[in-house]
Amino acid sequence: MLKKPGSAEWAAILDAFDHLSALSSGREEAIAAMELLPEVEAGVRAMLATSEHSGVLDRPVALPEMGPTFDYASLAPDMIVGSFRVERLIGRGGSGEVYLAHRMRGDFDQRAALKMLRPEAASRFHRFEDERRMLGGLEHPGIARLIDGGIAPDGRPYMVLEYVEGSEITAWCAAERADLSTRLQLFLQLCDAVRYAHAQLIVHRDLKPGNILVDRTGRARLLDFGIAMLIDPLAFDRTATRALATPCYAAPEQLNGGKLSVATDIYSLGAVLYELLSGHDPWRFGEDDLWQTMLRRMLHEEPPAPSATAQDPNVTRTQIAGDLDAIVGKAMRRSPADRYTSVDALADDIRRHQALQPVAALSGSRAYRVRRLIRRNRWSLGAAAIITLVLLAGVGGTAWQARMAAEERDVARSEAARLEAVNQAMMQVFRDARDPARIKKMSATDLIDGTANRLAQSLPPESAESASIVAALADLHLMVENRSGARSLIEAAMARGIGRNDPPGAARLKLKLATVLVADRRFDEARRLLEAVDRFWQTDPRRFRREHVEAIGARAFMLRLEGKRDEGIALLMANMAEAERAYAGYDRDLATRYTNLVTHLSEAGRPDEALVIVRRGQAVLAGNEQQYSNGALNLMRLEAGLATRQGDLGAAAALLSKVVAERRARAGRSTALAVDLLRYARLLNLQGQPRKALQLLDEALPISAEHIGPETPATLLIELARADALSDLGRVENAERLLAAVLTRLEAQQPIDTTHAVSLLTRARLALVRRNVAGARAAMLGARSRFAQLGAAASVYHQDMKAMDDRLSRAVRTR
Structure with a gap:
């Protein structure tokens, strides 16, 4: 039995067929001179036999029987290549081998994928170098990163790539029983990686589930740029890059020698999406399929709609029919000119489908x-x-x-x-x-x-x-x-x-x-x-898409208050694309959605992700010329809060200073200005600038009393911050009278909120000024207990607690 051909064998088969079909005589001698692998020779003979009949590819010719293969590894375990020790062979392709390896450092264990050119593929040295050069210019979270490269002791080139632990995207979806929303999100992540590669003038040319892994965090990662092509025709000789992609996902122009472009990758993306939706590849090739039938269908037909052949139990045909059928169909049209013009256009149509908006593919x-x-x-x-x-x-x-x-x-x-x-x-x-x-x-x-x-x-x-x-x-x-x-x-x-x-x-x-x-x-x-x-x-999803997005926000808010923050975050993240489209032209509502998500992430202890959303919101609002709108300034205030929690008080102060200046100029005496002044003054108190803080608080107090109310939490928090500033300025009696007045008003308020906990911090501060360490310690214990009851909502006072703990520790040491 013969081995079933893979991508390398397909390339050899078509190259040989191109050469032999042009010969009018002497084909047998030419075949013998080529010294083809048995499975390649069998495939070439089948294609030649078919081509000699009228109605090319119409006459069935059976594939030769295929048997098991026996791969070998050119590197033994524990061999050293560069600064990496080989562990084992984990993959083998047409011209390369991939090994799992570890970096050789005593205090640093880094797993990596070591890719070597196979000994018998020495003629592809320049192609290997092209791949390494292309990968060196790619820095994207969805693309496996190049770590190192060089020449091995035996003279072969190698490259070391980030080792991605995960499963092929289709296998992952099956194992996790992924729903349609999850599959589309993974596909959009893949689109973003391909879009980035295209922006670097690189066409991948071999997009398929086997080159797309889902890592442990649930992110899609794109691998193997081994046959990628630079869009720039002057970059290198294209004649050296005629390796063939996996046929089931290859565009027609890859099979018939046509011009390759970004549209080639768009076709393959459509084929991958087809399989994610239906549970099988677009052409449903089986072991008994005939080569000539396969090629005829790929070159002259279009695949059936995925909804018509879907067999994945986790995605129904009803979910696929309509928009998604049309999107796949447009991506996989035989003529490149009829496909989406860019990966962005394809991804946008997916997002339009998610947002219940009309998709371009149907139009x-x-x-x-x-x-x-x-x-x-x-x-x-x-x-x-x-x-x-x-x-x-x-x-x-x-x-x-x-x-x-x-x-x-x-x-x-x-x-x-x-x-x-x-x-x-x-x-x-x-x-x-x-x-x-x-x-x-x-x-x-x-x-x-x-x-x-x-x-x-x-x-x-x-x-x-x-x-x-x-x-x-x-x-x-x-x-x-x-x-x-x-x-x-x-x-x-x-x-x-x-x-x-x-x-x-x-x-x-x-x-x-x-x-x-x-x-x-x-x-x-x-x-x-x-x-x-x-x-x-649901009676009219397109008409009520904004209301639907608002309801999602309310559900996420409820999950947050119920202590299910991660579920709330996941809900908002999954709905973000729909929200951005539903709120297009309603910048205030859109900014509120960004603000809510940042708050969720911040309270969940995920500051890096929160900062990404801040930047995304700022970019969208700036693109709408709303970079200094109330919503944008709220995002800037949240950015300052993130900097404060990271301990970067200088950066936070610079941001809050800008927020206050812009808010004064644009909103005047407003609720938002009162809140901004309070945040900035609290930070100045932490930085040891009580005089400047008091000036801001004196400005904020009448605004808050007028616009929010004299007995509201915001106004009482301003008064407590004033007491802190007065205390640090040595005006202790004034601070104590102010604290007593606030506590009297708090006694009538239920339930216990942030204001009660902050009042205990102020009490601790005044106790330390009076050298009452025991009283300060008791107040701090009370504050800690109250903040614990409040949960994540109290995280904004983390630095205030830390500062008071430091003061108390110093007071204890100097007693």
């Missing part, structure tokens, strides 16, 4: 099918039939565009109604604000509370606009952190029947109420509301 699929039908039957179809087909394709496209325009019009009308509701609510608030008798000694919270309740009571329940106005009024409550006001307002409105003639408006009210209930930790009630609105959003 041209009907016209594409009509063109193919006309090409196939151009002599049998009459002119009238061709014109009819073209008109039908045009009418279909126009109907689709009209339907999309109607849907966008409905969304626009809904948004216009919502904005008009906001305008009405704000106008009422401003009318009340012009009445001096009403605003005297009233905070913004009180003003909004009275105005909102009065306006809500006047709204007619049967009006379709009433629900939108109530939602806008609830947003005003939430803007000044008055959750109880928002909850009472929505519950009273719903009890009056507001929204009964406006199902979308009623669903939005329920979603807003669910968000408030989550913040109040009334999870069961919130969960019931979220389940109800989710069912409603």
Whole structure:
């Protein structure tokens, strides 16, 4: 029995066939002179026999029987190559061998993949060097990194690559029973790696599941650039790089000698996606398939839709049909010009599918099918039939565009109604604000509370606009952190029947109420509301995509408060692409989503990932010319918080200084400015600059009292920070009086929140100033206990706790 050919044997078969098919005589002598491997010779003979009959590739010729192979290793275990010790052979291809190896350092154990040129492939030395040079220029988390390279003692070149422990992507998906969402996320990671390679002018040319591993972290990693090609034609001689990709995933131009380009990789990506969706390769080649049949299908046909042949139990045919069928079909079209123009375009279509938006592949699929039908039957179809087909394709496209325009019009009308509701609510608030008798000694919270309740009571329940106005009024409550006001307002409105003639408006009210209930930790009630609105959003997913994204955010918030932070983070990360598309043009909402995800990651002790999201949000907002919007400044404030927790107080101070300056200039006396001033002043206290901190706090206090309320946590935290600054300035009695006043107001507040814990830190600070070490220690124990009860939400005070612990330790040593 003969070995079934692999990629190297396929290359040899086609090269030999090209040469021999041009000979009119002397083929047997030429075959003998070539000294072909038995499986290569058998394959060449089968192709030659087929080509001699009319109707090339139509006459069945059986493949020779294939038997087992016996690979050898040219390096023995424990051999030394460079600074690496060989452990064992882990792979063998057409021209190379790959060994598992370890770096030879006493205090540093690094596993690596050592790739050697096989002894019998010495003629491919320059190709091996090309691969090493290309890998040396690639730095991407989705591509195995080049570590080292050189010439082995026996004169062969070698390269050392990052060793990726993992499973082939299709095997991993099967073993993990991965759902459709997980598979698409892995595919998007793969697309990002290929896109990066293309940006470096490199076409991979052998994309297949065997070259894509999923590592221990669940990330897709791209391997083996052994037959990659530089897009730059002057980089090196292409005639030395005619190795063939694995046929099942190879583009037609790789099989027929056509021009290779980025479209070649796009075809292979489509084939990989096909297998991820359906559970098998696009052509379903088996052991009994005939070579000529395989080649004919790949060169002259297109694969069936993956939904038609799907057999993976974890992805249903219904999930694949439609968008994903069209996306795979466009990526795998025989003509490179008919495929996606770039990997980005392919990835964008996947994201559009995830975001429930119309995919580009469908917009041209009907016209594409009509063109193919006309090409196939151009002599049998009459002119009238061709014109009819073209008109039908045009009418279909126009109907689709009209339907999309109607849907966008409905969304626009809904948004216009919502904005008009906001305008009405704000106008009422401003009318009340012009009445001096009403605003005297009233905070913004009180003003909004009275105005909102009065306006809500006047709204007619049967009006379709009433629900939108109530939602806008609830947003005003939430803007000044008055959750109880928002909850009472929505519950009273719903009890009056507001929204009964406006199902979308009623669903939005329920979603807003669910968000408030989550913040109040009334999870069961919130969960019931979220389940109800989710069912409603599914009645028209495209129209309600923003609401669906908001519901995802509420669920993630609930998971965070339930202590399931990693689940909440996973939910937000999986939904990020959909959120970016749903919130396109709504930068405030988009910035809020970034802010929420950064907060989740930060509290989970994942600062590096949090910083990546900060940078991503800043880049998106800057691209929309919103780099100094409130949302962007909030992200900058979070970036400062990350720097503080990492101990880089200087970087944090520089960021907060910029945030405060921009907020003053753009928002004036606002809630956000009060919060920024507090954060910056706390940091200055940590840095030993109490005088400057006190100046900022004196600015923040009246703003917070006016815009948020004098008894709110934000205002009380500002007063506690003032007490800290006064203490460090030696104005101890003033600080003690201020602390006592805050504690009196806190006694009436339940439940215990961050303010109670921070007040104990201030008490410890004052005790140390009075040289009362025992009192300071007791206060610190209390603070630690309170912060522990608060969980991850208290992580922003980590540096404050550390600073007070250091002070207490110094006081104990100097007693």
